[in-house]
Amino acid sequence: MSHAMQRIAPGLARTLRGSCAVGLALVAGSLSGQESLTASALRAARPDVYAVRAARFLTVDGAPLDGGTMLVEGSRIRAIGAATDVAVPPGVPILDLGDRVVSPGFVDLHHHVSSGGGDINDMVTPINAELRTLDAIRPSSRAIAETVAGGVTTTLFIPGSGTNISGFGALLKMKPGSDLDAMVVRELGAMKVAQGYNPERRSGDLGETRMGMHHLLTEALMRGRQYAAAWRAFAAGEGDKPELQADLEQLRRVFDREVPVIIHTAGARDCVATARMFQDVFQTWMILSHGTFDGHWAASALAARNTPVNLGPRMYQLTREGRMQGIAAGYWDAGCKDLSINTDAPVIAAEELQLQAAMAVRLDLPWDAALRSLTLVPARQIGLADRVGSLTPGKDADFQVTRGDPLDPRHPPELVFIEGRLVHVLGDDR
Numbered sequence: 001m002s003h004a005m006q007r008i009a010p011g012l013a014r015t016l017r018g019s020c021a022v023g024l025a026l027v028a029g030s031l032s033g034q035e036s037l038t039a040s041a042l043r044a045a046r047p048d049v050y051a052v053r054a055a056r057f058l059t060v061d062g063a064p065l066d067g068g069t070m071l072v073e074g075s076r077i078r079a080i081g082a083a084t085d086v087a088v089p090p091g092v093p094i095l096d097l098g099d100r101v102v103s104p105g106f107v108d109l110h111h112h113v114s115s116g117g118g119d120i121n122d123m124v125t126p127i128n129a130e131l132r133t134l135d136a137i138r139p140s141s142r143a144i145a146e147t148v149a150g151g152v153t154t155t156l157f158i159p160g161s162g163t164n165i166s167g168f169g170a171l172l173k174m175k176p177g178s179d180l181d182a183m184v185v186r187e188l189g190a191m192k193v194a195q196g197y198n199p200e201r202r203s204g205d206l207g208e209t210r211m212g213m214h215h216l217l218t219e220a221l222m223r224g225r226q227y228a229a230a231w232r233a234f235a236a237g238e239g240d241k242p243e244l245q246a247d248l249e250q251l252r253r254v255f256d257r258e259v260p261v262i263i264h265t266a267g268a269r270d271c272v273a274t275a276r277m278f279q280d281v282f283q284t285w286m287i288l289s290h291g292t293f294d295g296h297w298a299a300s301a302l303a304a305r306n307t308p309v310n311l312g313p314r315m316y317q318l319t320r321e322g323r324m325q326g327i328a329a330g331y332w333d334a335g336c337k338d339l340s341i342n343t344d345a346p347v348i349a350a351e352e353l354q355l356q357a358a359m360a361v362r363l364d365l366p367w368d369a370a371l372r373s374l375t376l377v378p379a380r381q382i383g384l385a386d387r388v389g390s391l392t393p394g395k396d397a398d399f400q401v402t403r404g405d406p407l408d409p410r411h412p413p414e415l416v417f418i419e420g421r422l423v424h425v426l427g428d429d430r
Helices: 003-008 039-045 142-149 210-235 251-255 268-281 295-305 327-333 350-362 367-373 376-381
Strands: 026-028 049-057 065-073 076-082 093-096 101-104 106-111 152-157 165-173 184-194 261-265 286-290 309-311 316-318 324-326 339-341 399-402 415-418 421-425
Touching (some): 106 286, 106 350, 142 421, 152 184, 152 350, 184 251, 210 251, 261 268, 327 339, 327 367, 339 350, 339 367, 339 376, 350 367
Parallel strands (some): 049 093, 309 339
Antiparallel strands (some): 049 065, 152 165, 165 184, 316 324, 399 415
8 A cells, every 4th residue: 555545544445345336326315224326327317416425535625534424516515524514404315435535626737638639739820829729629529538537527628839829728627528618617718828849840930949939929928918908998998999909809818817828838948938938027827837858957946936837747857867856846845836737638648647646646746735736726726726626615516536545546536526417437438
């Protein structure tokens, strides 16, 4: 048993005898002498109110809760606490999970698979702030079902990194086969920027060197900032109505601080350059994503700025001495505590976000930090912490059920719920 597993709860790693995920019972009222329903029946019944009992709840925003009860009403968590403290109203069905562990659904902020294909990067011009992935989403895509099979319930579906500004990603709930409207949390989830490496795949045109990229990004951001300021002045009655500029309409949302920027960047030099541009100069709501290829060498400069970092898909680097350096641990040890982890799916399979965190823990990231890096931290970074990231009354009932440690790849999610509805049972994706 791993040290992380021992911290979860004694005995939770053992296999349950005579039970499987599909046979988990929903028991109406009293736990004795009542007809039980399978998980499949629970999915079909869709009760408006039900209770969940389990050996342990990992609330994330508080201490683990042993032998607790969570009450779900509609799409939200209504109450959670010790079984003696949460009253289950008469007639409300109870999902008794026995020795299982309940934890929040995971959040992945660097995701490329919800279109079911590669239609996510227009390579004609290096600045495309007018584009968005919303127009490419396919709710029926198998990739969405595969994502939720890994306990990932919320994703930021962003454009690719072949250009400096490739457009805006959509913030989504991973509801397989759902209507698009039911999936979209925010149409403009974040603006995608790429600095360094990927946009330099060819040479000879402006924007394919770091000097050219810096110039083009600075020019575009200055235009967007001025355009947003003009509209704010008009709204305040302090100026004329600006002329509509379609290529800047989405970009001005960044400077109104309604939408963050997520920046593909790697290497010590580029990580600092990104923080300087997007935090020091333009003062945007930003997230530095990837941060690999020696990026952790600059982590102290980022820690001094409280830069939000979203690390992955590479989780380690070999040092000159042949030692495996954990990327996440390197940032953490340097003081970067606003830290989340991604898959960059399909670079790492979307359902393997759990494995990304397991690798980070194996390479010295504290287990508690790793759990937050998949839940509450990315939720806060993207502006969704009021809805997801922890098991908290009032938040969306997005949660998963595992046999043990949710960061242990030997324990894949057996059940996954989004907004109170069962959307995945282990084996659905076979």
